[in-house]
Amino acid sequence: MTPTYIARSTAVAARRLGDEMVVMSALDSTLFTLSEVGAVLWQAADGRTPLDEIVREHVCTAFSVDAGTALRDAEEFVRALAERGILLVSSQPIASPAAPQGEAAAASAAGEPR
Amino acid sequence: MSLMAELIRKAVALGVPLTAHVDLTYRCNERCEHCYLDHDDKGEMSFNEISGLLGQLADAGVFFLILSGGEPMLRRDFFDIVARARALLFNVKVKTNAVLVRTAEAQRLRALGVEQMQVSVYSHRPEIHDAVTKLPGSLRRTIEGIRALRAAGLKVAVANVMMRSNLADRQGVAAMARELGATYSADPTVTPMMDGDRSVLDLRIEGSELHSLFQDKELVGDPEAFCAPPPPVDDDARNALPCSAGHSSCYISPYGDVFPCVQFPLPSGNIRTQKFLDIWRHSPQLEEVRSIRTVGLPVCSSCAHLGACTRCPGLAWTEGNMRGPSSADCEKSFYRTGVPSANMLARGLTTFPVGIAETGLAAFPPAAHRHAMGLIQIAPLRQTAA
Numbered sequence: 001m002t003p004t005y006i007a008r009s010t011a012v013a014a015r016r017l018g019d020e021m022v023v024m025s026a027l028d029s030t031l032f033t034l035s036e037v038g039a040v041l042w043q044a045a046d047g048r049t050p051l052d053e054i055v056r057e058h059v060c061t062a063f064s065v066d067a068g069t070a071l072r073d074a075e076e077f078v079r080a081l082a083e084r085g086i087l088l089v090s091s092q093p094i095a096s097p098a099a100p101q102g103e104a105a106a107a108s109a110a111g112e113p114r
Numbered sequence: 115m116s117l118m119a120e121l122i123r124k125a126v127a128l129g130v131p132l133t134a135h136v137d138l139t140y141r142c143n144e145r146c147e148h149c150y151l152d153h154d155d156k157g158e159m160s161f162n163e164i165s166g167l168l169g170q171l172a173d174a175g176v177f178f179l180i181l182s183g184g185e186p187m188l189r190r191d192f193f194d195i196v197a198r199a200r201a202l203l204f205n206v207k208v209k210t211n212a213v214l215v216r217t218a219e220a221q222r223l224r225a226l227g228v229e230q231m232q233v234s235v236y237s238h239r240p241e242i243h244d245a246v247t248k249l250p251g252s253l254r255r256t257i258e259g260i261r262a263l264r265a266a267g268l269k270v271a272v273a274n275v276m277m278r279s280n281l282a283d284r285q286g287v288a289a290m291a292r293e294l295g296a297t298y299s300a301d302p303t304v305t306p307m308m309d310g311d312r313s314v315l316d317l318r319i320e321g322s323e324l325h326s327l328f329q330d331k332e333l334v335g336d337p338e339a340f341c342a343p344p345p346p347v348d349d350d351a352r353n354a355l356p357c358s359a360g361h362s363s364c365y366i367s368p369y370g371d372v373f374p375c376v377q378f379p380l381p382s383g384n385i386r387t388q389k390f391l392d393i394w395r396h397s398p399q400l401e402e403v404r405s406i407r408t409v410g411l412p413v414c415s416s417c418a419h420l421g422a423c424t425r426c427p428g429l430a431w432t433e434g435n436m437r438g439p440s441s442a443d444c445e446k447s448f449y450r451t452g453v454p455s456a457n458m459l460a461r462g463l464t465t466f467p468v469g470i471a472e473t474g475l476a477a478f479p480p481a482a483h484r485h486a487m488g489l490i491q492i493a494p495l496r497q498t499a500a
Contacts, residue, residue, distance in 0.1 A: 011227045013205035015177040018128050022121060022177055024205050026227040029269065031117055 006054075006078055006087050007047030007094040014042065027085055037063060041074055045087060047094030051078065121177075125362040126355065130175035131394055133363035135376050138164070138195060139184040140368055144211055144247040146234075148277055148317045150307045151184060158368040161191045163386070165198050167366065170390040172202040182209035182376075184368070193222055200226045207232060209273075212259025213252055220259075220266035231263050232271045233296070236279075238286035246280060260294050270296035276327075277304060277317045288332060300333055303442075305377055306432055324449040341450050344419045351421035352409040359428060360403035364394065374403045378428025380436070403427065406437060413439050417456035419447040 008014070014023045021039035023032045034042055037059060044054040052071055059070045081087040088094055115123070125132035139158055140151045159167065171179070179199055186192055187210055199206050208223070212233045215223075223231065235256060237243040243253035263270050272291035276284055284300055291298035302319055306312045319327075327333065334340040355361055359375035360382075366372050370385040372393045382400050383393030394400065406427060409415055414425055429440040439457035447455050454464050 010200075012203070013177065013227075013229065014203045015172070015175060017121065017124055017130060017132070017175060017177070020124075024177075024229070026205070026229045029229060031121075033117065033121070 001052075002091045003050035003052070004075070004078070005047055005049070005090050005093050006041075006045040006051055006082075007090075008042065008045050009086055009088055012086055023086055025085055030084060032081075032084075032086065037073075038077055041077060042087075047088070051075070122358065122362050125175070126358075128175075129395065131171070131362060131364050132176065133178040133180070133358070134171050134176045135180040135182060135363070135365045136164075136167070136171075137182050137184060137366070137368050137376070138186040138189050138192065141188050142183060142185040142211075143188060143213055144185065144249045144252060146236075146247050147279070148246070148275060148304045148314050150305045150314065152307070152309060153184065156369060158189075159370050159386075161194060163370065164195055167370070167385050167390065168195075168199055168202055168204070170385070172204065174391050174394060177205055178207070179204035180207050180209065185211055185214070187214040187219070193226070196223065196226050196228065200228075205229050209234075210259075211247070211252070211256055212263065213249070213255045215259030215262050217262050217265070220262040220268060223263070224266040224268050228268065230269045230271055232273050233260055233263075235272050235274055235287050235290070236277075237283040238290040239283060242280050242283055246277075257290075257294070260296060264295045270294065272296045272298050274298065274300045275304070276300055276302045276319055278319055279317065281319050281323065285332075302327065303377075305429070308379055321445045321449055324446060328450050341452075343451055343453055344423075344447070345421045347418070347420045352407075352415070354408045356406050356408065356425060356427045360400045364400075372397070374400060375428050377426060378403070378431060378436075380428075380431055403436065411437050413457050413460055414455075418453055419444075419451070419455055423447050423455075 009025075011026045012023055013026065014021060016022075016039060017033075019036045019039075021034040021042050023034060023042070024030065040058050040062065041054060044058050049057075051074060052067075055070045055074045056067055059065065059074065060067050063070070078087055078089060082089045122132060124130075139155065140153055141155055142149070142151070142153050145153070168179075181196065181199070186208060189195065196206060196208070206226075206228045207230045208228055209232045212231070215231075233256060235243065235253070236246040237253070240251075240253045243256075244250055247253075260270050260272070272287065272294070274280075274284060274287045288298045288300075302324065304314055304318045307314060328341055329337045331337060357375075359378050364372060364374060365376040365378075366385065371381055372383045372385065372390070373379055374382065380399050380403070382397040385393070408420060411425075414420065414423070417423065423443055424446070425443045426440045427436045429442055430436050430438045433439075433441060439455070441457065444455040444457045447453070448458060458464065
């Protein structure tokens with residue numbers, strides 16, 4: 001099976017608000033909120049980790065769902081966000097995903113001392 | 115309830131500052147006659163300070179980040195600041211006069227993922243616009259900047275402050291915005307200077323002209339509905355929060371001072387000496403602002419306009435009491451509906467003599483926001499869940 005890699009588009013804004021993730025495309029100003037599971041997938045979309053591994057490591061363990069069902073739902077979710085330009089999808093690792101959010105994470109991404 | 119309204123409701127419930135307005139500098143290349151700022155640099159935050167602030171804002175939950183000034187593009191590190199903000203995944207909107215924008219700058223802003231550029235325009239006629247800005251050639255340069263931004267694919271919102279000197283040109287500016295592919299919003303607000311000088315208020319349009327403004331379909335949509343008598347006051351109106359200031363939004367000056375709103379100059383802390391979240395959560399001033407409920411307002415709670423008024427607690431504060439009436443909003447409510455406000459009646463007035471409302475303020479009532487005013491315009495709204 002060909003692995004699927006996902007990365008956050010650089011043209012979006014995103015922030016966690018309570019148990020949801022708020023995402024907005026800078027391209028067309030479309031605003032989304034992602035559920036808790038969607039937020040987990042979004043935050044794990046680093047361009048390097050295959051989708052099935054993200055589902056296994058982050059979704060199945062946290063939400064007590066079987067791998068087959070979770071992967072099918074995740075693939076549908078990824079397809080929907082990719083159609084809107086929110087997520088990038090490839091069969092190869094994706095080189096330059098958006099930086100993670102948060103002060104410490106951004107400092108790390110910028111090469112600044114923690 | 116729209117998704118945006120739902121987000122604000124949730125942010126208020128969680129105590130999250132969803133929106134932050136950060137002025138990067140008070141310096142400016144224009145000298146607009148109505149500007150409320152002192153343009154000297156009294157010790158602006160450095161890039162490192164702003165970078166640290168942005169990180170704190172991201173961790174506090176700020177999603178909508180408005181970068182403004184002064185003219186923010188005068189800062190040599192402006193693009194570094196925008197890049198830092200975008201790396202932290204803020205939705206970034208920049209308020210500018212676009213005088214310094216050319217193709218390279220526009221393309222860079224687009225590449226960084228700025229969501230919207232709001233550009234101030236006062237007239238479609240150079241002799242009027244340039245007289246307001248006191249910068250010869252400024253309209254031509256601003257239009258060139260807007261064209262560059264549009265060519266790069268950026269959304270542009272033309273913001274038109276309406277004053278006595280340019281009121282007649284509103285439709286010309288709106289037509290120009292359409293030709294440039296920009297949205298248009300108009301605002302009759304002129305606020306006192308931050309040092310308390312109120313002389314700029316003489317530039318405000320007369321209250322009686324508000325009435326004709328409120329009949330303009332392009333601004334208000336359906337004038338009949340817009341100018342309808344105020345709706346009955348119900349419990350929702352009585353228990354409503356006055357506005358988002360201090361609840362889900364805040365303002366930070368170039369010197370790190372935190373305020374409830376750019377139009378509510380109540381000093382609430384400084385990020386050079388305190389963590390932002392400590393100020394946001396524990397500042398006595400912000401706690402005081404958050405304690406305001408419509409039902410507890412000494413004059414306004416008995417007002418017929420309670421359910422539709424946009425009473426600004428910031429302007430009320432500049433008049434002496436954050437729980438008091440905001441005369442400019444009383445004026446708008448009156449000229450919109452013909453119904454005197456409780457504040458007017460308490461003062462024995464059934465109409466406004468010229469100049470009684472000392473302050474002009476932000477907004478038309480909520481219905482008009484859909485057509486003209488929104489600070490953050492988002493369309494279309496869609497919701498997707500995993």
